Amino acid sequence: MNSHDTWRVFVFRLGHRIERDKRVTTHVFLVARAFGAHGAFYSGQRDENIEESVRRVVKNWGGSFSVEYVENWVEKIKWWRKNGGETIHLTMYGLPLDEVIGKIRGSGKDKIVIVGGEKVPRLVYEIADWNVSITSQPHSEVGALSVFLHELYMGSELRREFENAKIKIVPQAKGKKIIRLD
Ligand code: SAM
Numbered sequence: 001m002n003s004h005d006t007w008r009v010f011v012f013r014l015g016h017r018i019e020r021d022k023r024v025t026t027h028v029f030l031v032a033r034a035f036g037a038h039g040a041f042y043s044g045q046r047d048e049n050i051e052e053s054v055r056r057v058v059k060n061w062g063g064s065f066s067v068e069y070v071e072n073w074v075e076k077i078k079w080w081r082k083n084g085g086e087t088i089h090l091t092m093y094g095l096p097l098d099e100v101i102g103k104i105r106g107s108g109k110d111k112i113v114i115v116g117g118e119k120v121p122r123l124v125y126e127i128a129d130w131n132v133s134i135t136s137q138p139h140s141e142v143g144a145l146s147v148f149l150h151e152l153y154m155g156s157e158l159r160r161e162f163e164n165a166k167i168k169i170v171p172q173a174k175g176k177k178i179i180r181l182d
Contacts, residue, residue, distance in 0.1 A: 008038045008110045009152070011145060012087075014073060014124065015117035016044035027142045028115060029054050029067055035149035036157035037113070039066035043073040044117070062165030077112065077127055085110040086129040090144040091120065094131030101151045104130060113148060115141035 011032040016025050021044075029040050029050070040054075046069045054067045070076045077087055086109040104111070114124060125131055134144045149157060170177040 005153075007108060009036065009149070010110075010112050011037050011040040012070075012073065012077075012112050012114045013040060013042040013117070013141070014044065014114060014120065016042045016047060016050075017117065018045045018047050021117060022047070022050065024117075024140070024142060026050055026053060028145060029065075030057065031142055031146050032149070033057070033063065033065040034157075035146060036153050036160055037065070037149060039064075039068065041068050041070045041073075041076060041112070043070050043076075060166050062162030062168075064163075074123065074127070077114075080110075080112055081129070085112060087112045087114060087127065088130040088132055088148075089114040089116075089124050089128035090134065090141070090148055091116070091125070091131050092133050092136055092138055093125070094133040096136075097132055097134050097148065097151055100130060100132055101148075104132075105152055105154075111152075113145065115145055117141075 011028065013025055013028050015021075025042065025047070032040050033054070051067050051069070054065070058065050080087060086104075086107060088104060088111055090113065114128060116124065132148065134147045166180065166182045168179050168181060170179060
């Protein structure tokens with residue numbers, strides 16, 4: 001993220017299932033936060049454990065990342081677009097990332113980045129402003145999201161500092177060093 005970026009980025013995880021998606025959805029949220037997104041939405045089954053574990057991460061590691069459960073994803077996305085935001089759906093069937101990322105970055109619009117679960121409803125492909133692929137091979141929402149955010153922020157997210165952190169890592173060539181800031 002660059003200081004001149006005026007837009008905000010939220011990740012939307014579709015169709016969460018408490019038992020089967022616990023780990024992957026948590027990883028989607030942690031990657032979203034660590035790679036510079038401002039917050040996340042999710043639909044499917046509400047999972048207060050995941051919400052709580054992300055809140056704990058934010059409390060300790062800083063920043064203001066938020067997670068919001070959305071009952072009706074279609075309404076949310078329509079509302080987002082009506083209010084001037086755009087939506088980017090990550091799918092292996094979409095246009096290659098390197099062909100479109102410049103236009104997405106330069107649009108000046110707030111962004112929702114949609115990642116799917118096991119089965120993605122056809123409507124998502126139609127409702128999204130952009131269907132974007134990170135390779136045309138099947139892989140994972142976590143991998144796709146990481147690469148997308150990295151390209152969107154052009155690597156600036158790698159050096160981001162999180163405000164109000166209680167703990168922070170001091171990078172080491174070997175071993176582990178953590179400092180407490182409170
Ligand atoms: N079979 C599902 C479908 O209907 O598209 C995809 C399942 S995949 C495990 C879960 C999610 O990972 C997808 O919805 C998509 O967001 C993301 N994903 C997987 N491969 C991708 C790729 N090559 N490019 C972009 N996103 C990808």
